[in-house]
Amino acid sequence: xxxxxxxxxxxxxxxxxxxxxxxVAPSDAPxxxxxxxxxxxxxxxxxxxxxVDDLSFDVFPNETLGIVGESGSGKSVTSLAILGLLPxxxxxxxxxxxxxxxxxxxxxxxxxxxxxxxxxxxxQDALAALNPVFTVGNQIAESIAVHHDLPKRELEAxxxxxxxxxxxxxxxxxxxxxxxxxxxxxxxxxxxxxxIANDPDVLIADEPTTALDVTIQAQVLDVxxxxxxxxxxxxxxxxxxxxxxxxxAARVIVMYAGRQAExxxxxxxxxxxxxxxxxxxxxxxxxxxxxxxNERLHRIEGQPPSLIFVPSGCAxxxxxxxxxxxxxxxxxxxxxxxxxxxxxSDCHFAATxxxxxxxx
Amino acid sequence: xxxxVYSVPVLVIASFFVFWGIRTTYDPTAKFxxxxxxxxxxxxxxxxxxxDKTIIAQxxxxxxxxxQGNLGVSDRTNDRVWGMLTHAMWPxxxxxxxxxxxxxxxxxxxxxxxxxxxxxxxxxxxxxxxxIGIAMPTFLxxxxxxxxxxxxxxxxxxxTHPYLYSVGLHSSGKSGFNIDYLxxxxxxxxxxxxxxxxxxxxxxxxxxxxxxxxxxxRTARAKGVPRRKVIFRHAFRNALIPLVTVVALDSAxxxxxxxxxxxxxxxxxxxxxxxxxxxxxxAPVLLGWFLVVAVFVIVFNLLADLMYGVLDPRIRxx
Amino acid sequence: MTTSSxxxxxxxxxALPPGAEPVARSNWQLFRRRFFRHKLAVLSIIVLFxxxxxxxxxxxxAPFPKNQTNLLITPGGPSAKHWFGTNEVGQDxxxxxxxxxxxxLKIGLAVAFFSTVVGVxxxxxxxxxxxxxxxxxxxxxxxxxxxxxxxxxGVAIQRLGRSDNSFIIVLAALGWMYVARVVRGxxxxxxxxxxVEAARASGASGTRIVVRHILPNCIGPIMVxxxxxxxxxVIAESTLTYLGLGLQPPATSWGILLNQAESxxxxxxxxxxxxxxxxxxxxxxxxxxxxxDGLRDAFDPQSEHGSK
Numbered sequence: 012x013x014x015x016x017x018x019x020x021x022x023x024x025x026x027x028x029x030x031x032x033x034x035v036a037p038s039d040a041p042x043x044x045x046x047x048x049x050x051x052x053x054x055x056x057x058x059x060x061x062x063v064d065d066l067s068f069d070v071f072p073n074e075t076l077g078i079v080g081e082s083g084s085g086k087s088v089t090s091l092a093i094l095g096l097l098p099x100x101x102x103x104x105x106x107x108x109x110x111x112x113x114x115x116x117x118x119x120x121x122x123x124x125x126x127x128x129x130x131x132x133x134x135q136d137a138l139a140a141l142n143p144v145f146t147v148g149n150q151i152a153e154s155i156a157v158h159h160d161l162p163k164r165e166l167e168a169x170x171x172x173x174x175x176x177x178x179x180x181x182x183x184x185x186x187x188x189x190x191x192x193x194x195x196x197x198x199x200x201x202x203x204x205x206x207i208a209n210d211p212d213v214l215i216a217d218e219p220t221t222a223l224d225v226t227i228q229a230q231v232l233d234v235x236x237x238x239x240x241x242x243x244x245x246x247x248x249x250x251x252x253x254x255x256x257x258x259x260a261a262r263v264i265v266m267y268a269g270r271q272a273e274x275x276x277x278x279x280x281x282x283x284x285x286x287x288x289x290x291x292x293x294x295x296x297x298x299x300x301x302x303x304x305n306e307r308l309h310r311i312e313g314q315p316p317s318l319i320f321v322p323s324g325c326a327x328x329x330x331x332x333x334x335x336x337x338x339x340x341x342x343x344x345x346x347x348x349x350x351x352x353x354x355x356s357d358c359h360f361a362a363t364x365x366x367x368x369x370x371x
Numbered sequence: 372x373x374x375x376v377y378s379v380p381v382l383v384i385a386s387f388f389v390f391w392g393i394r395t396t397y398d399p400t401a402k403f404x405x406x407x408x409x410x411x412x413x414x415x416x417x418x419x420x421x422x423d424k425t426i427i428a429q430x431x432x433x434x435x436x437x438x439q440g441n442l443g444v445s446d447r448t449n450d451r452v453w454g455m456l457t458h459a460m461w462p463x464x465x466x467x468x469x470x471x472x473x474x475x476x477x478x479x480x481x482x483x484x485x486x487x488x489x490x491x492x493x494x495x496x497x498x499x500x501x502x503i504g505i506a507m508p509t510f511l512x513x514x515x516x517x518x519x520x521x522x523x524x525x526x527x528x529x530x531t532h533p534y535l536y537s538v539g540l541h542s543s544g545k546s547g548f549n550i551d552y553l554x555x556x557x558x559x560x561x562x563x564x565x566x567x568x569x570x571x572x573x574x575x576x577x578x579x580x581x582x583x584x585x586x587x588x589r590t591a592r593a594k595g596v597p598r599r600k601v602i603f604r605h606a607f608r609n610a611l612i613p614l615v616t617v618v619a620l621d622s623a624x625x626x627x628x629x630x631x632x633x634x635x636x637x638x639x640x641x642x643x644x645x646x647x648x649x650x651x652x653x654a655p656v657l658l659g660w661f662l663v664v665a666v667f668v669i670v671f672n673l674l675a676d677l678m679y680g681v682l683d684p685r686i687r688x689x
Numbered sequence: 690m691t692t693s694s695x696x697x698x699x700x701x702x703x704a705l706p707p708g709a710e711p712v713a714r715s716n717w718q719l720f721r722r723r724f725f726r727h728k729l730a731v732l733s734i735i736v737l738f739x740x741x742x743x744x745x746x747x748x749x750x751a752p753f754p755k756n757q758t759n760l761l762i763t764p765g766g767p768s769a770k771h772w773f774g775t776n777e778v779g780q781d782x783x784x785x786x787x788x789x790x791x792x793x794l795k796i797g798l799a800v801a802f803f804s805t806v807v808g809v810x811x812x813x814x815x816x817x818x819x820x821x822x823x824x825x826x827x828x829x830x831x832x833x834x835x836x837x838x839x840x841x842x843g844v845a846i847q848r849l850g851r852s853d854n855s856f857i858i859v860l861a862a863l864g865w866m867y868v869a870r871v872v873r874g875x876x877x878x879x880x881x882x883x884x885v886e887a888a889r890a891s892g893a894s895g896t897r898i899v900v901r902h903i904l905p906n907c908i909g910p911i912m913v914x915x916x917x918x919x920x921x922x923v924i925a926e927s928t929l930t931y932l933g934l935g936l937q938p939p940a941t942s943w944g945i946l947l948n949q950a951e952s953x954x955x956x957x958x959x960x961x962x963x964x965x966x967x968x969x970x971x972x973x974x975x976x977x978x979x980x981x982d983g984l985r986d987a988f989d990p991q992s993e994h995g996s997k
Contacts, residue, residue: 094593096589096592096593119598123595123596123597124595125595126592126593126594126595127593127594127595127596128595131593131594132590132593134586134589134590134593136586139585139586139587140586140587140589140590141587141590142587142590142591142605142609143587143609143683143684143685144608144609144682144683144684145605153591153594153596154594154595154596157594157595157596157597157600158595189684189685191684191685202590205590205594380828381828381829381831381832382832382835382836385832385836385841389841389844392844392845392847392848393844393847393848395848396847396848397847502975502978502979503971503975505974505978506920506971506974506975506978507971507974508924508927508928508931508970508971508974509928510927510928510931510932510947511927511947511963511967511970511971514947514950514954514963514967515963515967517954518954518957518960518963519960522954522955522956522957523957523960526956526957527957537954620834623833623834623835623836623837623838624837624838626837626840627837627838627839627840630837630839630840630843630932631839631928631931631932634932645840645843646932646933646934649843649844649847649934650933650934657844660840661836661840664835664836664837664840665835665836668834668835668836669835
């Protein structure tokens with residue numbers, strides 16, 4: 012583990028009650044998307060699954076916000092909740108403000124006009140996410156046509172332009188092909204082309220590279236970055252892969268058991284992590300530059316929590332090497348502590364983490 | 372499809388057993404026993420029909436003739452088998468055609484409705500009805516339909532002609548596609564398809580539900596496609612693909628239903644021909660019958676394959 | 690579905706202790722819990738039990754002796770004396786339905802039993818050893834893809850004689866293939882699993898592996914198929930008998946009663962002749978199907994509720 016400078020004087024730390032607003036925005040512009048106290052529950056036969064639990068964050072124009080967590084930490088559910096795409100039985104609470112207006116629980120028609128036009132989504136598995144019985148061009152054209160009345164000729168030209176933009180060669184021919192005739196990387200590019208068709212303000216990319224080979228991953232991320240410089244969209248990049256986040260995002264939210272664990276800039280998260288879970292995640296990354304003979308990869312002990320029986324207090328406490336198992340960590344849910352401007356950790360001992368004894 | 376082709380040799384073996392079964396159960400010469408000089412006539416007849424040879428030799432004769440395109444003549448009527456079959460085929464094809472169309476339309480409509488409005492009152496009602504439809508033997512449905520939809524109105528309203536007819540496909544002296552034909556067609560088509568509608572609509576519901584939960588439907592919604600369009604453009608076509616297979620595999624079952632339906636509604640088609648030939652011990656006709664039915668099912672499956680290609684571009688390419 | 694990951698996680702935790710025994714007691718309890726949650730299936734068991742009791746207890750329960758004709762009374766609909774009415778020759782319909790049920794149910798149950806036994810043995814062999822057994826099985830079942838089963842049944846019954854026993858033989862002889870196919874599929878998928886590999890590595894014989902390890906794991910589909918076989922056999926008997934290809938009086942079955950109810954078709958006042966045997970027939974098939982659904986859900990919680 013890298014040695015970390017103990018930053019932040021405990022006395023200057025403000026304890027924030029959610030919902031809170033991060034003190035300083037990365038840019039002066041108001042956030043394009045604000046999520047406040049978002050909770051999502053699914054009733055199941057075995058009990059209520061709390062997929063997202065009181066989550067708040069902001070997305071600013073033209074920034075890339077990474078959301079990181081293991082599977083089942085509520086990342087994807089969050090993105091679907093924003094667009095109102097959760098199944099009917101989901102119980103959703105909180106607020107999602109797009110340009111100031113709460114769109115959570117808004118009328119289907121209001122949401123429908125936003126979807127794909129102002130807020131667009133890129134899904135993980137492009138083969139499953141593209142309709143097998145329509146051509147790729149047809150599907151891209153559709154996402155334009157449902158929002159804008161364009162003549163057929165212009166529509167076709169726009170589709171070819173989009174495919175070209177995401178780096179698909181021979182775009183005119185490719186537009187006439189079906190998804191199964193595309194390679195994995197090309198399908199993901201086509202998905203991206205589809206999502207940026209209307210120059211959305213927010214682009215939610217849900218594990219856009221997970222299903223791809225490493226080399227293709229890099230290409231796809233590259234496309235995303237290039238697109239962003241052109242469209243100036245805000246990107247919410249949802250992934251379980253810290254490496255992906257490090258390369259692309261400016262700010263990162265680390266999620267655990269449907270809650271925020273830590274929020275900060277990429278540098279803060281990677282070099283000054285203030286939550287035991289973030290530290291565990293970083294330590295479990297294989298590092299080529301610090302390879303020691305016989306060194307074994309660190310792993311976080313224990314199982315990811317059941318979202319039906321979430322541990323009391325801090326959800327991470329059963330696996331946390333720093334936890335006070337007789338006190339606060341078990342009894343009280345940690346508040347979000349802002350350690351420095353824009354760097355928050357949901358840990359009772361966020362400020363004094365480095366001084367705490369570590370359980371073996 | 373390959374399975375269908377593979378089963379052709381099985382069909383040949385089965386044809387032998389049918390031949391053996393019929394020949395050893397019924398004696399085609401029995402009807403001559405009462406006549407004067409019966410011994411001589413029977414002996415002559417036996418020689419003529421080849422009954423003096425072993426059963427395998429008899430079957431082999433039939434089989435080689437069949438390979439030359441000769442289905443022989445009926446033991447009962449001495450008519451050419453091929454002629455009898457083509458004659459009987461026409462009413463049956465009409466029933467099959469209208470039946471399949473009707474069953475598909477209703478099953479798809481009900482299935483899609485039930486899936487889109489899952490757990491609604493309508494869904495539960497259709498589920499209940501289809502359970503009864505599945506549990507209802509075809510002939511029983513036919514009997515009930517005639518009692519309740521033909522006889523009951525006739526007695527109750529003292530009609531000279533029922534609203535719906537229960538005999539044949541046309542009133543005597545009439546033909547062609549007209550109101551009279553439709554009034555004859557309703558009940559047999561309902562009877563023939565009640566089970567298929569029940570099973571297929573359940574299947575279509577399940578397949579539609581599957582598709583509605585598919586990623587690409589979510590993508591369509593995320594693009595802002597209106598719900599109606601999501602259902603009918605994105606989901607519907609995909610949900611039809613599995614149904615094609617089921618319908619094709621059920622075609623033999625439908626022909627079984629044809630036997631029952633034609634008997635109940637006195638329609639002189641393939642089904643009645645089968646019953647007459649079986650109870651009359653008419654081996655050549657029965658064998659020809661099995662053959663025509665098998666060919667029909669194979670053709671039906673080929674059509675389904677073509678349909679599959681139209682619906683699913685993944686099949687079309689490969 | 691986005692909810693699937695937490696759900697499957699929870700399910701994985703519930704089904705954690707498989708232990709050495711493939712069918713652990715906890716699984717059995719789980720099965721019972723799920724089955725009794727399926728209210729229609731529970732109701733169906735009661736209905737089936739009632740039907741079996743009434744039909745097989747006909748000798749004691751029936752109001753009139755079997756086939757007793759009374760030409761002195763006018764045939765008529767349900768009355769206090771004849772609950773289900775009387776038929777053309779003055780037989781009490783309730784009595785006839787009860788005795789008829791004996792034959793129909795006997796055929797259904799016997800066919801289910803024999804086809805299951807034969808099907809399990811052949812299916813397990815085909816799945817485990819493959820080869821020509823496997824080939825023959827597949828080709829045999831494929832035959833019914835191109836030739837209607839009803840026609841084959843009809844021919845076979847004529848050959849064997851139109852008795853209840855030949856129904857049992859023919860229906861079982863054709864029905865076992867479906868069971869075999871299901872068992873074969875199960876065996877093929879289970880064969881790959883670790884515990885079978887482990888048993889094999891520890892030197893267990895083929896038969897032992899099949900009996901001890903594989904069969905307990907396909908009990909679900911086998912039982913579901915057995916219930917379906919009952920329904921199919923009851924329907925096949927009544928259909929062929931109705932068509933005049935099956936049983937003949939003095940034997941009595943629901944099929945025969947329906948065959949004799951032809952006059953109901955032309956006279957509305959005789960509708961009861963179709964209604965009562967028909968209702969018993971449909972009730973039996975419905976109950977058996979619901980029972981199958983309940984078993985399917987209980988054995989395989991993943992399957993979609995009520996879909997066929």
